[in-house]
Amino acid sequence: MNFRTCDIFCNVIDNYGDIGVSWRLARQLANEFGLYVRLWVDDLASFAKLCPEADAGLDMQHRRGVEVRLWPQAFPDVQVADLVIDAFGCALPSSYLAAMAVRDEPPVWINLEYLSAEDWVEGCHKLPSPKPPLTRYFFFPGFTKKTGGLLLEHDLLARRDAFLSDKNQQQAFWQSMGMEMPSADILKISLFAYENGALTGLFNAWADSAQRVLCLVPEGRILPQVRQYFGDEAAGQGYVRGNLEVRVLPFVEQERYDELLWACDINFVRGEDSCVRAQWAGRPFVWQIYPQHDAVHWEKLQAFLNRYGATLGAEAVPAMQSLWQQWNDEGDAGQAWSAFANQLGQLNLGAQVWAQQLSSNNLTLNLLDFSQEIGTMRAFKIDG
Secondary structure, eight states, X not given: OOOOEEEEEEOOOSTTHHHHHHHHHHHHHHHTTOXXXXXXXXXXXXXXXXXXXXXXXXXEEEETTEEEEEOOSSOOOOOOOSXXXXXXXXXXXXXXXXXXXXXXXXXXXXXXXXXXXXXXXXXXXXXXXXXXXXXXEEEOOOSSTTSXXXXXXXXXXXXXXXXXXXXXXXXXXXXXXXXXXXXXXXXXXXXXXSOOTTHHHHHHHHHHSSSOEEEEEESSTTHHHHHHHHTTOXXXXXXXXXXXXXXXEOOOOHHHHHHHHHHSSEEEEETTHHHHHHHHHTSOEEEEOOOOTTSTHHHHHHHHHHHHHTTSOTTHHHHHHHHHHHHHXXXXXXXXXXXXXHTHHHHHHHHHHHHHHHTTOBHHHHHHHHHHHHHHHHHHHHHO
């Protein structure tokens, strides 16, 4: 089957995670593989945060090679695409489903699932879900060759390495953030997080540390806690207490966020999209997984820790696990910080090895290959 068009449907549920993944996938399909992509989004204001040139008041616009459409309740009558992707199990419009069912050549329908390192994902990846006369296929991102892999632009790692080897690029980045490039003896940390009761203990540990710490906080849900911690201690464009300086950054678009991750020594990230980007950065990171009411997120977190820890030295594993668990449990992250900081050498080496291992398993390539297999299989059945 020759795929020329693709529709991606995205409900914005968890802040910018769902739309972040969908927007990355849409751009890659359009710009690297030449598909005409429509991205249907029910919250254009959130989308515009990721794409500053977007206009949240326009129901249709072309941005960075992608046709971006508002997903309204009264869905318009449009031509069905060759490849249809519902991001994270969102329910497609009934009128669009009906049009899919009567299309001469039914589209390949993919349900792009959430990311997990759990073992069961391998058994569910690519499974069909019949919805006569259509069939939807589950496609699971993941960390092994038996899963769909991770989103990775063809030049991302080369751009990362060029940035890290070019002081001029780094200086330009810091200047764009409104500051001079920090000296090498300052520990640079990005903090992108949900609300977290462990923040006070962590900030205290950084303020009392022997090393100066520069913490960069993109605008987001944890910002009120940051301000509460410092009270009226604002100094210029940031906050200072002891050896800790905190700078609040305006919300940055996706490409600039990658540069932030590259420029920092340690990255605190949340949800799925920023977690994946932190892994491509090849830096030590701390993941705040999205909490679920039945606590199943703990199993997902431990499954990832088990896989990721295989790249680390024996002493680095407990240090990493302790900080991750305290941060996610809103416990004493400050007490766990010291052991983590003492293992930064091993954690940095492990992060680089991990990113290199993952780079051969590209989600977009895998998704297109699988979709092509489905199309070929259908053609074979018809011809046979």
